[in-house]
Amino acid sequence: MSAIWWASLRRELTLIWRAPADMVQPLFFFVVVVSLFPLGLSPKPELLALVAPGAVWVAALLAVMLSLDGLFRRDQESGALDQMLTAPVVTVVPVSAKLLAHWLLTGLPLALIAPLLGYMMQLPVAVLDTLMVSVLLGTPTLTVVGAIGAALTVGLNRGGILLAVLVLPLYIPVLVFGAGVVRTAQDGLPTDGLLAVLGAILALALSLGPVAVALGLRISAGD
């Protein structure tokens, strides 16, 4: 079972690595959306620092969601998805490997670049580490929860908007706590408690999420 898991992980990583556009585009999207805020609002530092936590988090949320639209589609077109579902191993095994690979190559880069964007949004340097940790803890949840929506819409050829309608309401707790942590740090208050809540949501998503994704794929396959 673990051999299959590692093989799936290697396959997913190789696939994404060989088509780097899928990995770079969410990152690029993230940077572009955040840089729209100073242009649209006003370049005043106080104002930007005020909206920065929400702006960075909303952009990260949209980047993850858009990157998930094609998560299972290519596998479905090539038939790999059917093999995954009929393989003599619980579907959760390849699914969790796929989710991990996707997070490593899209969510993790978002977390790594978030401090830079926070700095551009005039966040005080002292809270940039909190921003990074919050994005680091939040993006895996976004990936897993969004993957449930992607699994349910994989066979429909009108994925994009429908996926957003399904998934964005489910992203709200992560947004509230993620941006809330950064705001709390800006106010100079302790952030451990809120980070722990983000971690708790992550634990819930990691434990139940892959099962739900696998179930969603089975439902979409007409099971």
Added chain:
Amino acid sequence: MWKTIKRWYHQLGSPRYFYGFCNAVLPWLVPIALVVLVVGLAWGLAWAPVERYQGDSYRIIYIHVPASSGALMGYIAMGVAGLVALVWRMKMAEVMLKALAPFGAVLAAVSLITGALWGKPTWGTYWQWDARMTSMLILLFLYLGIIALQSAIRDPRQAARAASLLAVVGVINVVIVKYSVEWLQTLHQGATLKMVGESSINDAMKYPLLISMLGLWLLYAANVLIRARAEVLSRERRSGWVRKLVAPGDGKGGR
């Protein structure tokens, strides 16, 4: 007791029995629901005493609170139906899930609209990102998401199962959303806007409220049964008993 519940579960799980059950219950349920609702609303809107601070404007509570509770109960019921549909693959649970969504979404919208209208004279604003209002807005989004997903998938069974999964995830989400906005949004907002607590309402105002609530829930139940009955007929349209129902006297169902 347990045996009766079990027998009910299995009987209502059969589409044909369910159809008969709806036909037997609905002629009673609809008029009772309407009478109870009208009595509750008339009592609340016309005869209940005037509130000391809010004057007559508080009377919208007789629509607002029943609608809010109905929307919430409806979503929880969808989560339960979704779980039953996913775990035991019970067809009728799928039907119920589909039937619960439209009226629940309408109730959530009614709750938001009446809340806004009530907020203007009492809080001085139509909208505030208060914990309860935000949760209800998210609830409306979740309802609309389920309706959207159901209408996007052609096969009714697959659509219902997909919606079931989404409803179960949604129920977990509603709980987290409720606490998240309560802890964070209200923290940053300063004064919390609280509604009248259950115990702090006068009996003369409470009874019409309870009656309107009961009336609206009964109406919701009637609406769900009507929708479910139509869905059962549409799903079972190829089966013998529906054909016999549509074209009596022709047992084979041919033409």
